[in-house]
Amino acid sequence: MKGVLIRLSQRVIWGVIMVFVTASFTFFLVRMMPGNPVDAKYNQLVMQGLTPVQAMNKVRVMYGFIPHEPLWQQYIHYLNQIAHMNLGQSISYEGVPVLHLILTAAPWTIILVLTGLVASFIVGVLAGVIAAIKRSSPVGSAISLSGSLLHGIPQFVMGLFLAYVFTTLWVLLPFGAPYNAELTPGLNGPFISSLIRHAILPVATYALSSYGGWLLTMKSSVITVLGDDFILAAEVRGLKMGTRVRYIAHNAILPLFTIFALSIGFMLGGSLFIENIFDYPGLGNLLLHAINSRDYPLMSGAFLLITVSVILSNIATDFLYSVVDPRIRR
Amino acid sequence: MSVENKVEDFSTPIGVHVRNLSVVYETNQGQIPAVNHVDLDIAAGEITGIIGESGSGKSTLAMALMNSVSKPGRITNGSVIVDGIGDMLKISNERQRRVRGKQIGFVFQAAQNSLNPLSRIGHQVLDLGRSHQVGDLRSLLRHARDLLIRLGMDADRVLMSYQHELSGGMRQRVGIMFALVLDARVVILDESTTALDMLSQASVLEIVRELHQERGLTIVLITHDMGVVADLADRIVVMYGGELAEEGPTEDLLRQPQHPYTRGLIRAIPRISGNPDEAIALNGSPPDLQTFAQSGCLFYDRCPDRIAECQAGRPIYKEISDGKKVACYKVDRRD
Amino acid sequence: MALPASKLDPPVNQLVVSKSNPSFWTSSWRIIVKKPGRVIGFIIILLYIFMGLFGPMLYPKQLPIDPNAIYAPISWKYPLGTDFEGTSNLALVITGARYVLFAAFMAAIFTVVFGTVLGLVSGYFLGFSDSVIMRITDFILTIPSFPLLVVLSTVWNFGQPVAMGFVLGITGWGGLARAVRSQTLSLRERGFIEAARSLGLSPMHILMREILPNVGSYIAMNLLLTITGSIYAEVGLFFLGVVPFQVNNWGVMLNLAVFSAGAMSSAQALPYLLSPMLALLILTLGIVLFLDAVDEMFNPRLKEV
Numbered sequence: 001m002k003g004v005l006i007r008l009s010q011r012v013i014w015g016v017i018m019v020f021v022t023a024s025f026t027f028f029l030v031r032m033m034p035g036n037p038v039d040a041k042y043n044q045l046v047m048q049g050l051t052p053v054q055a056m057n058k059v060r061v062m063y064g065f066i067p068h069e070p071l072w073q074q075y076i077h078y079l080n081q082i083a084h085m086n087l088g089q090s091i092s093y094e095g096v097p098v099l100h101l102i103l104t105a106a107p108w109t110i111i112l113v114l115t116g117l118v119a120s121f122i123v124g125v126l127a128g129v130i131a132a133i134k135r136s137s138p139v140g141s142a143i144s145l146s147g148s149l150l151h152g153i154p155q156f157v158m159g160l161f162l163a164y165v166f167t168t169l170w171v172l173l174p175f176g177a178p179y180n181a182e183l184t185p186g187l188n189g190p191f192i193s194s195l196i197r198h199a200i201l202p203v204a205t206y207a208l209s210s211y212g213g214w215l216l217t218m219k220s221s222v223i224t225v226l227g228d229d230f231i232l233a234a235e236v237r238g239l240k241m242g243t244r245v246r247y248i249a250h251n252a253i254l255p256l257f258t259i260f261a262l263s264i265g266f267m268l269g270g271s272l273f274i275e276n277i278f279d280y281p282g283l284g285n286l287l288l289h290a291i292n293s294r295d296y297p298l299m300s301g302a303f304l305l306i307t308v309s310v311i312l313s314n315i316a317t318d319f320l321y322s323v324v325d326p327r328i329r330r
Numbered sequence: 331m332s333v334e335n336k337v338e339d340f341s342t343p344i345g346v347h348v349r350n351l352s353v354v355y356e357t358n359q360g361q362i363p364a365v366n367h368v369d370l371d372i373a374a375g376e377i378t379g380i381i382g383e384s385g386s387g388k389s390t391l392a393m394a395l396m397n398s399v400s401k402p403g404r405i406t407n408g409s410v411i412v413d414g415i416g417d418m419l420k421i422s423n424e425r426q427r428r429v430r431g432k433q434i435g436f437v438f439q440a441a442q443n444s445l446n447p448l449s450r451i452g453h454q455v456l457d458l459g460r461s462h463q464v465g466d467l468r469s470l471l472r473h474a475r476d477l478l479i480r481l482g483m484d485a486d487r488v489l490m491s492y493q494h495e496l497s498g499g500m501r502q503r504v505g506i507m508f509a510l511v512l513d514a515r516v517v518i519l520d521e522s523t524t525a526l527d528m529l530s531q532a533s534v535l536e537i538v539r540e541l542h543q544e545r546g547l548t549i550v551l552i553t554h555d556m557g558v559v560a561d562l563a564d565r566i567v568v569m570y571g572g573e574l575a576e577e578g579p580t581e582d583l584l585r586q587p588q589h590p591y592t593r594g595l596i597r598a599i600p601r602i603s604g605n606p607d608e609a610i611a612l613n614g615s616p617p618d619l620q621t622f623a624q625s626g627c628l629f630y631d632r633c634p635d636r637i638a639e640c641q642a643g644r645p646i647y648k649e650i651s652d653g654k655k656v657a658c659y660k661v662d663r664r665d
Numbered sequence: 666m667a668l669p670a671s672k673l674d675p676p677v678n679q680l681v682v683s684k685s686n687p688s689f690w691t692s693s694w695r696i697i698v699k700k701p702g703r704v705i706g707f708i709i710i711l712l713y714i715f716m717g718l719f720g721p722m723l724y725p726k727q728l729p730i731d732p733n734a735i736y737a738p739i740s741w742k743y744p745l746g747t748d749f750e751g752t753s754n755l756a757l758v759i760t761g762a763r764y765v766l767f768a769a770f771m772a773a774i775f776t777v778v779f780g781t782v783l784g785l786v787s788g789y790f791l792g793f794s795d796s797v798i799m800r801i802t803d804f805i806l807t808i809p810s811f812p813l814l815v816v817l818s819t820v821w822n823f824g825q826p827v828a829m830g831f832v833l834g835i836t837g838w839g840g841l842a843r844a845v846r847s848q849t850l851s852l853r854e855r856g857f858i859e860a861a862r863s864l865g866l867s868p869m870h871i872l873m874r875e876i877l878p879n880v881g882s883y884i885a886m887n888l889l890l891t892i893t894g895s896i897y898a899e900v901g902l903f904f905l906g907v908v909p910f911q912v913n914n915w916g917v918m919l920n921l922a923v924f925s926a927g928a929m930s931s932a933q934a935l936p937y938l939l940s941p942m943l944a945l946l947i948l949t950l951g952i953v954l955f956l957d958a959v960d961e962m963f964n965p966r967l968k969e970v
Contacts, residue, residue: 018804029816029819033819149949149953153949154897154900154901155897155901156897156901156919160923161942167929168929229444230443230445232400232444233443233505235398236396236398236430237430237458237461238431238432238458239431239458240461243461247448247449250446251446265809268809268812270811272812272905287816288815291815291816291818291819296819306812310808314807325448326448326492327492327494
């Protein structure tokens, strides 16, 4: 257990460093931007009739640092603000704290991504096992091909396709918005069923776009494990089929943990498309909105939160991995 | 698994009878006959040593005894009759499974890797027990503990360990425990002690001998080490190129080896007491696809005593005296 | 001494035929024609290369518009229909291929160069350089690359395909670097590097002549996978509209079809949406089918079989 804790704390330290680097990256990105949006905002406020002091204060609240200060002082200010969980104020939603905006948006993204991830993981892993066991039969090749092809289809094509087929061509499911706006949000039946009905297509898009990856990885992992000596030994010792399958599955699934975190990053990237196509008020849409409206504090905040989610899931999967694999526990 | 039954079980050792068994390996260059029309009786309650170079087909033969030849190998022909059970190649898959592990224990060449790396040894003993309908799992664990102690290990620690926490030699002994814990009547040891150092090899073999005497086990000892079989086996079977070259009672075979290959093997044993220069390595290399395609004796290319006849056809494996068999034209001539 | 003359006799059965070593191209060709799927994949890829190289030359610089054929249905004159101005969708797809494919090609080149060099250096020299490079690789792999691209689009001018390719390359080399490193490490474990060193070969020679060929399969596979990945990323950027439209390409078509032409709800604009999608899907299919052949071409283990 001690080994696990040491490993965990190493990961946490590394995660903090990554957050720091990401925050610095967005800071310099915005400062180095052509036309310097910080100074531009300040000038604009002065033009609107604010005194330089007022304008300065306003800009500071937005960005977390004061224009006209030397760069390194701005940087220190900015990091200090972030350390206190203050990500500045949005420009497009005037006066609203960035943290508030991203925390409101985050659940929409996280719930959809996690549901899609779990669904694709279960189906993909099972299909991968079948594809590996039946790899020399037509069934196996068909499953593998389905994996390669779905793996190859970009998320936006998948999303557009599903949206078109199930909402336009064959009006089966609602399109756009996370729920029917006529219903009152709350714990009532119609609202919840509307939520679920609206979520089916985006979740399916997430799931289908990562299904192939799980399938192909699981397939090759199972094939590797099938060649291991201990599986032959289990057969020669007359272990039951069920027990042997359990041995194989347990050993084969471990390598998938390492790509779990990567896949969360991939899915969060996909949220930009999927939330855009299905009009969900999640993080992806927020980031897009921020970029289109040149709302840089919001952009930095949303990007930071997406990165932090990936880092956290990285740490979580790494922790889980060291729990399920005794070889790492030392 | 009832304790009372054990005594009864031990009184009737089980023999294995191989008839006309053939195994081929499918490769791109063609079929390699790994085991070629082999007839062999493994006598009940005896230790039979099967010896040969690597690639002689002895491990494949061992796997074929349990009908567990793995791809690309395939049993094409023959039967393996186990006393009281029937033909391993014909009985239902479920019965085969129950025989494996329960009646026939197998210790691997790579027994270091024969354990599930993600599960504690004790759990794997329980998995084994559940697979073979052992009612009293607690006594099974106790049995495993006793065996581990006999094999010279800290049994409680081992049962709580994962594979990676044990050394290579310890894993090998754990592999032996797995083969014995269900009181198998036939135990096949496939190069199981080769990876061990000399001292542990000797102690493990000593334990095998003890268990054999106590329980009347039928043991098949597969090795390339003439010293090991000479020390332990009641009978020795010499394999070459997937075929049997010679067999006979240990003493006889060592004293009067008939087949030139057997003689070569014996000469190749270095003796600690003697002059190391007397040990003579066997020349040439084991048969390859080309050799199998030739019509003559498989050993022809390497044989110091070959005669014209040897190139014409394969010698027939037949009995030359009571309990002794050999496949060699030169021996036939001498008679 | 006991080695008989028969060893020298001509083999009775020529099971082991050692063919004269065929050149890389002939053996590659043989591998491709082995399966029909590979041939189809190869043809599709050739077609796209052709489209990227010569596509824009087939049409006038300013594609003709036809006010009488706005959203025209599929016909002989307009095999894929027309867009909101009455321009042939087929012409749009063909002329739009160059930017997309060229940028993806550049991205693949950058990825392979960064990934291979860093992976080799990391796995060969180990020690300090290895830990630094691997930390950076971890970082690159962890930061979600598409959101990063979107954020970068605020400062970076993606108008030039090379610029697009460079950014895609610099954000995407992590996986390859890791694969090359682990392959180098496994060669090291097998005593490969030690043996080469003891022969007095220089590190440069060992890296270039001994190790590089052994990681060839990873590089070739990655080259193709990076090309598809990059195409999706750039088309995605244009689709989302975060990159200004300077040239016509598939992503721009998708964006206009969905967000301006309302192709999701109006059936007449559907061909405009489907044309670039079709272009993407056929290319994906081609690459998936061809990857199989690439695997065999470069994977020495598969080759022997």
